[in-house]
Amino acid sequence: MQIAARDLTKGSIYQSLLLFAAPFLLANFIQALYGTVDMIVVGWFTDAAGITAVSIGSQIMVLVNSMVTGITMGGTILIAQYMGAGQEHEISRTIGTMFTLFFLIGLALTVLLFGGASPLLIALQTPTEAFPDTMAYTRIAACGVIFTLLYNGVSAILRGMGDSVRPLLFISVACVCNVLLDLLFVGVFHWGPGGAAAATILSQALSMVLSILYLRRRDFVFDFKLQSFRLSGSKARKIIRLGLPISLQSTMVDISFLIIAAVVNTFGVTAAAAVGIAEKFNSFAMLPASALSGAIASMVGQNIGSGQPERARKVLRIGIVFSLIGALGFFLWVQLSPESVMLLFKADREVIEAGLDYIRAFSFDFLLVAFVFCMNGFYNGCGCTVFSMVNGLLATFLVRIPLVFLLGNMLGMFGVGLAAPLASFASIVLGYWYLFTGRWKQQGLISPEAAPAA
Secondary structure, three states: OOOOOOOOOOOOOOHHHHHHHHHHHHHHHHHHHHHHHHHHHHHHHHOHHHHHHHHHHHHHHHHHHHHHHHHHHHHHHHHHHHHHHOHHHHHHHHHHHHHHHHHHHHHHHHHHHHHHHHHHHHHOOOOOOOOHHHHHHHHHOOHHHHHHHHHHHHHHHHOOOOOOHHHHHHHHHHHHHHHHHHHHHHHHHOOHHHHHHHHHHOOOOHHHHHHHHHHHOOOOOOOOOOOHOOOOOOHHHHHHHHHHHHHHHHHHHHHHHHHHHHHHOOOHHHHHHHHHHHHHHHHOOHHHHHHHHHHHHHHHHHHHHOOOOHHHHHHHHHHHHHHHHHHHHHHHHHHHOHHHHHHOOOOHHHHHHHHHHHHHOHHHHHHHHHHHHHHHHHHHOOHHHHHHHHHHHHHHHHHHHHHHHHHHHEEEEEEEHHHHHHHHHHHHHHHHHHHHHHHHHHHHOOOHHHHHOO
């Protein structure tokens, strides 16, 4: 096929990981621009209530995207292990199952999110002055969930096959479209946060359509014919078995963010806007670790599939080093000049002052997630997604959330921010314990059919 798979089981790990992770990083950076551009443009043309609406609405959509990414990651792992095991004939059936399964899930999420927007925003204690705009943003964004799922499905398939370049190209086109539509809908038409959400879903739809059209014109392993979209029960179970724990972990972690946001919302619209701005910057600071996590999952999946567990472990060690290097610059930026971060969003003096303590404390997490994210990618690639989920949930719900309430009352916004790095440290301790026990080697191959030939 013209779109060739890339073998990640041979050659220099340093080179392979860098070449594979670099497009992954750029794609994640561009993906993160969606919500950030929405907030920047809305900040230019509206007020603190508009910023809060995008902040809360985009947090909800981040939760949905985490669910989506987790499920699609199950497909990436399955395809990667089939590739490593030389079982390419199984990939086409897996792809057909992925698209069918993701369409059905996307449809269900759209109905649930659109219908449940009002009680969800009430539960999050959305400030009264921001409620109508937040409702508009959330319901409009809900209409694009199917596009998000199918686009992420295409990216998951290609990355499992060792291709991280084409997902970058598809999302780049969508990002340019998003920026232009944001300026048109919000700046010219004055549609506010709802216009920003409309710009986002139209851009995601364009990205999905372009990616499918591009692959159809190539000699791709999947033909995109209607009869090929079949739901294989065995493949669907494997995708869910691998992807559901990742999805649950990401979703529950994001729910914890919403719980924290609800606590902050009680401080008023200024504090909510400040944390919303800080979290946008934090998402960029964690992109190197996030990109390397995804790259590690694909590389480890192929190496586990080919029966090379020690090479897979070396991928983890190298990934952590690269991730730390990427996180260090963001950490120093926040520690030396936190005000400049807040000024990127043209925040007023009250919003800046409310966000300084929070972002200074939170920035220590930039360094710690270099370990956490890379270890998650490693365990996911091995097929140990249940352990990865349990580790993340314990750190979040037994450490971070209790500390938010405890340290928040004692230290204010600095304490709220400090809870995150403390939770990450707990996750690292448990993750290394599991690594040194060697149990991950026993769960590597997800099924006998994926085992390499003797």
